[in-house]
Amino acid sequence: MKWIDYSSPNTIDEAISILSGKKGKARSLAGGTDLIVQMRAAPQRLNNPDIIVDIKSIPELNQVEFGSNGLTIGAAVPCYKIYQNAKIADAYPGLIDSASLIGGTQIQGRASLGGNLCNAAPSGDAIPTLIAHNVTCTIVGPKGERTVSAEDFCTAPGKTILDGDEILVSLHFPTPPKGFGARYMRFIPRNEMDIAVVGAGVSVIIDSSGKISNAKIALASVAPTPIVINDAVDALIGQEPTESVINNAGQIARNSIKPITDMRGTVEFRQQLSDVLTRRALNDAITRAKGGSINDH
Numbered sequence: 001m002k003w004i005d006y007s008s009p010n011t012i013d014e015a016i017s018i019l020s021g022k023k024g025k026a027r028s029l030a031g032g033t034d035l036i037v038q039m040r041a042a043p044q045r046l047n048n049p050d051i052i053v054d055i056k057s058i059p060e061l062n063q064v065e066f067g068s069n070g071l072t073i074g075a076a077v078p079c080y081k082i083y084q085n086a087k088i089a090d091a092y093p094g095l096i097d098s099a100s101l102i103g104g105t106q107i108q109g110r111a112s113l114g115g116n117l118c119n120a121a122p123s124g125d126a127i128p129t130l131i132a133h134n135v136t137c138t139i140v141g142p143k144g145e146r147t148v149s150a151e152d153f154c155t156a157p158g159k160t161i162l163d164g165d166e167i168l169v170s171l172h173f174p175t176p177p178k179g180f181g182a183r184y185m186r187f188i189p190r191n192e193m194d195i196a197v198v199g200a201g202v203s204v205i206i207d208s209s210g211k212i213s214n215a216k217i218a219l220a221s222v223a224p225t226p227i228v229i230n231d232a233v234d235a236l237i238g239q240e241p242t243e244s245v246i247n248n249a250g251q252i253a254r255n256s257i258k259p260i261t262d263m264r265g266t267v268e269f270r271q272q273l274s275d276v277l278t279r280r281a282l283n284d285a286i287t288r289a290k291g292g293s294i295n296d297h
């Protein structure tokens with residue numbers, strides 16, 4: 001077995017300097033629930049790292065901060081710290097949908113939203129939720145800091161806009177506007193510990209006249225990366241959230257995607273799920289937007 005070094009820097013600068021020095025041969029580790037499994041199963045996929053850079057000791061990657069313009073969550077904060085935080089659960093119940101269903105209790109003790117996003121699985125359960133909440137990602141590398149929307153972060157299965165010597169530092173969730181509601185749902189054949197056959201993360205804003213003034217619909221497991229269904233959103237904006245309007249959005253989602261058939265589901269099954277989950281997630285997001293709650297956590 002190959003020798004792999006381990007480092008646990010306490011600052012972003014230190015982490016970047018290690019990553020830059022070993023560009024292409026160093027990997028960041030947050031919870032390790034993807035990384036360790038992949039290194040064991042398919043080391044060639046990760047280009048045989050020489051060193052693991054454990055970023056969990058860096059304060060900025062562990063922050064949970066409510067500010068005047070929203071919530072900033074460090075990229076390495078484990079899921080349990082998110083769903084056990086009453087303030088987050090109150091302000092962002094749609095985020096709790098994802099944080100509380102990734103893996104099981106043990107996985108949630110380590111797994112982070114940042115790791116889910118950086119792993120860039122087409123089925124990543126946090127990614128549609130980050131997109132639906134219009135999250136901005138703060139990235140730091142040797143050339144300094146930059147921000148990218150969660151929507152633009154994943155570029156292909158397992159690939160992101162990150163350079164090998166950059167780290168994702170934090171995720172910024174804007175303050176939910178009045179009338180905002182979000183929801184994430186997925187279909188898996190088992191009750192938990194499974195990969196989404198389809199996942200749907202949606203958000204809506206209901207204005208004072210009861211109409212949908214804005215929305216976002218992101219689907220997982222239907223394309224090489226989680227994708228946004230803009231045509232379905234266009235069909236919602238300016239409409240009252242009636243059954244026929246929601247059904248129409250579900251149909252558009254179904255017809256917009258070009259999924260593959262694999263061992264977990266056929267093209268037809270994924271199309272059907274995209275319709276059903278888009279409709280259900282929209283209805284629940286609308287309930288939340290109107291101040292109601294979903295009895296699901």
Ligand SMILES: Cc1cc2nc3c(=O)[nH]c(=O)nc-3n(C[C@H](O)[C@H](O)[C@H](O)COP(=O)(O)OP(=O)(O)OC[C@H]3O[C@@H](n4cnc5c(N)ncnc54)[C@H](O)[C@@H]3O)c2cc1C
Nearest residue numbers: 028030031032033034035103111112115116118125167168
């Ligand atoms: C039993 C089991 C069940 C699971 N169930 C689910 C599930 O239901 N849904 C789901 O979506 N996933 C699931 N997963 C996958 C995994 O747990 C999640 O994707 C998790 O969110 C990954 O987070 P992590 O902190 O462990 O990432 P890590 O494994 O530490 O990292 C993942 C990848 O991202 C990179 N990385 C991590 N953080 C950063 C950073 N800040 N900057 C740059 N690069 C970074 C790493 O180098 C690595 O390539 C499961 C895994 C297991 C083992």
